[in-house]
Amino acid sequence: MTTDFPRLTTIFDRTDDPDRIRAEIRDFLDQAPKPPGLRDYGPTPTANDVEPGRAWHRHLAENGLTCLHWPKEYGGADASVVGQAIFAEEAARAGVPRQLGITAIDLVGPVLLAFGTPEQKEAHLESIRTGDHIWCQLFSEPGAGSDLAGIRTTVEQRDDGRWVVSGQKVWSSAAASADYGILLARTGPDKHKGLSAFIVPMNADGVTVRPLVQLDGESKFNEVFLDDVVLDAHAIIGEPGQGWAVAMVTLGRERLTLGSQAVSMFRLHEKLVETATARGSMDPVLARSLTTLWARLWLLRYTWQRAIESGDLTSPTFSVLKLMTSEAERDLGDLATDVLGTDACIDPAEDPLVHAMLVGRAQTILGGTSEIQRNILGERVLGLPKEPR
Ligand SMILES: Cc1cc2nc3c(=O)[nH]c(=O)nc-3n(C[C@H](O)[C@H](O)[C@H](O)COP(=O)(O)OP(=O)(O)OC[C@H]3O[C@@H](n4cnc5c(N)ncnc54)[C@H](O)[C@@H]3O)c2cc1C
Structure with missing residues (x-):
């Protein structure tokens, strides 16, 4: 190249x-x-x-x-x-x-x-x-999010080598604007080894994208229906059965990118303080909540710095970081209700604090929920007994 x-x-x-x-x-x-x-x-x-x-x-x-x-x-x-x-x-x-x-x-x-x-x-x-092509991630399904290996979308290989995909995906960010999707689908019965990854042109026959509207009124998510979509023989990424390994590469990077949100959280915190002061709503209770959160943001900032300086992207620190970042961002957004009172019910397009409050709810779900991060930390870091399955 x-x-x-x-x-x-x-x-x-x-x-x-x-x-x-x-x-x-x-x-x-x-x-x-x-x-x-x-x-x-x-x-x-x-x-x-x-x-x-x-x-x-x-x-x-x-x-x-x-x-x-x-x-x-x-x-x-x-x-x-x-x-x-x-x-x-x-x-x-x-x-x-x-x-x-x-x-x-x-x-x-x-x-x-x-x-x-x-x-x-x-x-x-x-x-x-160059940004010429947008991609979306076609992993989650209505019955498989946290339990990603439980996906049911199937791909079968035809005699001519081409692949046929059938199933449904959901929460597919940017799918409505995407040129291609990276698809995780089932090529065999084994829970993990039966998964494979494919490249799907989003304009292929049989691909239907239905946008979903979020709490904040924007539309970034989509449902994606795959009805007998025929893919080229070379559309598979890696070997059949390597889908789980492919998925793990994407999920590891997703956690890493979350840490960079610390700066925008400091900006949101400043805005909350300014607004509370200007509106006269800064009472001792709110001041205490804002101070606690400000300390949490600094803890997050330093944990993030320590993790990136170690340079080890597989470090369990990133699960701690994901958990701390998501929950701090959610709690920061929630403080908008204390600052704005009933004005928090206005159109989110009119006030960035209202927008942040609504978007904050997604943080503890995307890229692996807080409950799942706690399971990972409990089982793989602290060595606690595994959850009953
Ligand atoms: C903003 C955003 C963008 C996203 N973008 C994409 C995308 O582009 N592509 C894509 O494929 N997906 C995307 N997702 C989907 C995301 O990966 C899933 O929402 C997430 O993995 C959770 O899965 P679920 O929604 O099916 O919830 P579920 O897995 O059904 O979980 C429901 C609840 O049960 C809890 N729970 C589940 N299992 C356990 C357990 N073992 N122990 C304890 N508690 C448990 C969960 O923590 C959660 O509270 C996105 C999600 C969000 C919020």
């Missing part, structure tokens, strides 16, 4: 000087022209965010600031986890998305790099890097 290396890619090589990396990135983000309509929409763009988000992503890509964790030969920056975290923090500070969407670069890219054929890498990595 041939890629020109733009000017900022090499700043991540200065691993001994994180302050310099931060200063250069901050400077770049401050000066970069922002497309009209661009906002920090989080990990997934809505349909209205796609155009400004894509223009912004292209500008980042032209300057070597997308796919930071990918190898340089594929247009990445081979950036350390610290370098990636600095970029994510500075993007949050500047109030801009760090890329068009999370799924293609953070989840699909590492999967194709680890399991993809040379043809799959050639066909997809560059269009992911």
Whole structure:
């Protein structure tokens, strides 16, 4: 693959000087022209965010600031986890998305790099890097979320080598805008070894996407129906039966990206304090709650820093981090009701605090629920007896 290396890619090589990396990135983000309509929409763009988000992503890509964790030969920056975290923090500070969407670069890219054929890498990595193609993750089903290995969508291979998919997926973020989906489906009866991963063109015959409307009025989720969808023989990622290993790569990266939310939580905390003070609702009870949460954010910030400095992405620290981040963000959002009182019932589009309060509910569910993180910590870290199954 041939890629020109733009000017900022090499700043991540200065691993001994994180302050310099931060200063250069901050400077770049401050000066970069922002497309009209661009906002920090989080990990997934809505349909209205796609155009400004894509223009912004292209500008980042032209300057070597997308796919930071990918190898340089594929247009990445081979950036350390610290370098990636600095970029994510500075993007949050500047109030801009760090890329068009999370799924293609953070989840699909590492999967194709680890399991993809040379043809799959050639066909997809560059269009992911430049933001030309949006991807969605087709894993969860109505009867399988926490128990992901319980999925029922089936894929059968025909005599001509092609695959036929039948089933239903749900909570598929960005599916309505996506060009491709990474699908986890059942190719055999064994709970884990019977799973395989595939690339699904979202415009294939038999793929139906139905958007779902969330609490905050936005529509990022979708239901996806797969009715006898015929896939090319080369659509499988890795070998039949390697689906669980593929899924684990995506879930590990998902947890890692959550830690970068700490900066936006500090911004939300500042906004809560400002609003409570301006509205005269800062009584001792609210002040105490805000102070406790402020301390929790700092604890989170330092736990995150320690985890990324260790550089071990498989560390159980990331399960602690996921749990702490999700619950702090939910609790921060909930404080909006104490600050706003009955005004918390207004349209979330009119007040970012109301929006944060509603979106905060998703944090303890996405990327593995808090109950599941506690199970992981109890069983795999503390060595407690396994839950009865
Ligand atoms: C914002 C957001 C974006 C998402 N995006 C995607 C996406 O793009 N693609 C995708 O495939 N999925 C996506 N999901 C789905 C997400 O992965 C699932 O919602 C999550 O894994 C939980 O599964 P579930 O909703 O089926 O809940 P369930 O697994 O049915 O859980 C229901 C409740 O039971 C609890 N529970 C379940 N099992 C146990 C247990 N063993 N011990 C204790 N408690 C338990 C859970 O903690 C939860 O409280 C997204 C979810 C959210 C909120």
